[in-house]
Amino acid sequence: DANRKLHIITWNVGSAAPPDDITALLGLNVGDGNTDMYIIG
Known part of the structure; x- marks a missing residue:
């Protein structure tokens, strides 16, 4: 399905x-709530 919604974030602040x-951080307070996958690196 070409209509997948991804939310991609990184956390790269040293040891914080x-x-x-x-x-x-995950964007849960914005958007329509129809994110299919979260990618966190």
Whole structure:
């Protein structure tokens, strides 16, 4: 299916940990909620 929705992010800030609330990092607070796959590197 050519209509897949991906959300791709990276976390490359040395030894810093991601925030406790990753809602904004993953974009969960925006968009239509129809993301098919999250890719985190």
